[in-house]
Amino acid sequence: MRVGVLTGGGDCPGLNATLRGLVLAGVKKYGYEYIGFLDGWAGPIENRFIPLDVDTVKSIYNDGGTMLGSSRTNPLKDPKLVDQIKENLEVNNIDVLVAIGGDDTLGVATKLAHMDFKTIGVPKTIDNDLSATDFTPGFDTAVSIATEAVDRLHTTAKSHHRAVVVEVMGRHSGWIALHTGIAGGADYTMLPEVETNVADLCAAVQHEYGEGRKNYAIVVVSEGARLAHQDELVLQDDSRDAFGHVKLGGIGEAVASLIEKETGIETRSVMLGHTQRGGAPTARDRVLSTRYGIFAADMIHEERFGQMAAIRGDTLLPVPLADATTQNKTVGSEWYPVLEVLKA
Numbered sequence: 001m002r003v004g005v006l007t008g009g010g011d012c013p014g015l016n017a018t019l020r021g022l023v024l025a026g027v028k029k030y031g032y033e034y035i036g037f038l039d040g041w042a043g044p045i046e047n048r049f050i051p052l053d054v055d056t057v058k059s060i061y062n063d064g065g066t067m068l069g070s071s072r073t074n075p076l077k078d079p080k081l082v083d084q085i086k087e088n089l090e091v092n093n094i095d096v097l098v099a100i101g102g103d104d105t106l107g108v109a110t111k112l113a114h115m116d117f118k119t120i121g122v123p124k125t126i127d128n129d130l131s132a133t134d135f136t137p138g139f140d141t142a143v144s145i146a147t148e149a150v151d152r153l154h155t156t157a158k159s160h161h162r163a164v165v166v167e168v169m170g171r172h173s174g175w176i177a178l179h180t181g182i183a184g185g186a187d188y189t190m191l192p193e194v195e196t197n198v199a200d201l202c203a204a205v206q207h208e209y210g211e212g213r214k215n216y217a218i219v220v221v222s223e224g225a226r227l228a229h230q231d232e233l234v235l236q237d238d239s240r241d242a243f244g245h246v247k248l249g250g251i252g253e254a255v256a257s258l259i260e261k262e263t264g265i266e267t268r269s270v271m272l273g274h275t276q277r278g279g280a281p282t283a284r285d286r287v288l289s290t291r292y293g294i295f296a297a298d299m300i301h302e303e304r305f306g307q308m309a310a311i312r313g314d315t316l317l318p319v320p321l322a323d324a325t326t327q328n329k330t331v332g333s334e335w336y337p338v339l340e341v342l343k344a
């Protein structure tokens with residue numbers, strides 16, 4: 001059996017650990033041969049790949065990024081590109097393709113599966129927004145990085161009696177903001193799922209100032225969050241990526257200006273950006289990623305084509321690829337009372 005694998009979309013810590021699990025299990029348990037396509041879907045379109053074996057992947061358990069490279073190349077923009085992928089997979093005698101990615105990458109994998117190519121999906125994304133699975137590799141690391149940053153911002157905010165607004169990633173799902181807000185002791189957390197009332201936000205910040213109070217405030221805001229009066233999301237510019245996604249970013253700065261204007265409290269904003277995707281995965285992400293990789297090799301053996309490896313509770317299971325890509329997993333309303341209790 002000859003297996004092709006690629007990593008697509010935004011990178012995240014844990015991708016290499018997944019590749020390692022996939023290759024080690026495939027070679028040792030089933031005698032598979034692997035090739036790794038480079039730079040996401042660009043690899044199979046342009047027929048660029050490298051061989052992968054036990055020695056290549058043995059030591060990459062804690063490497064950040066992806067040894068295969070990644071891109072947001074979208075073959076669905078042109079039917080000829082999908083045909084090109086199919087042709088190159090056939091030319092290289094690939095029996096099964098494993099696509100490791102988020103909703104965009106797995107959307108392309110779903111399309112290939114519909115074209116009767118044997119395809120298996122493995123999830124990843126710091127945003128943790130894939131439905132059909134509880135946790136995606138990268139998320140725990142992103143939350144840890146963001147929480148450490150917030151811990152540090154507490155001390156400088158305290159010294160200067162400032163409010164600090166910390167903007168985290170997550171697109172239209174507030175999982176990173178939710179977990180960072182809770183773990184980082186935020187006075188207010190803004191999610192994309194709930195429009196923020198300006199008076200409520202400013203009252204929470206103001207509440208932390210005065211006799212007997214801590215005299216500084218921390219606000220965590222998701223990049224896709226929105227203020228109640230705001231019609232549009234705050235964007236970095238007008239561009240879109242190949243999958244049509246806008247470039248979110250800047251809401252933190254807007255919120256900081258607003259807090260300063262409304263309350264008179266000196267306020268700063270910090271955008272954590274791609275720092276959240278960089279560096280080594282946490283131990284938890286290494287374990288999760290490795291388990292996903294090994295499970296994907298088992299899925300190949302069990303011919304679970306057109307399916308994605310998922311985790312529910314602590315149990316790995318195959319789910320239809322389409323279930324993972326049809327809608328985003330957002331923060332449910334059961335979390336709102338938690339944030340309400342923690343609010344200043």
Ligand code: F6P
Nearest residue numbers: 010125126127169170171248277
């Ligand atoms: O989907 C992961 C993610 O990191 C989002 O949180 C963020 O909005 C986006 O990717 C950034 O994408 P890019 O790497 O293209 O700037």
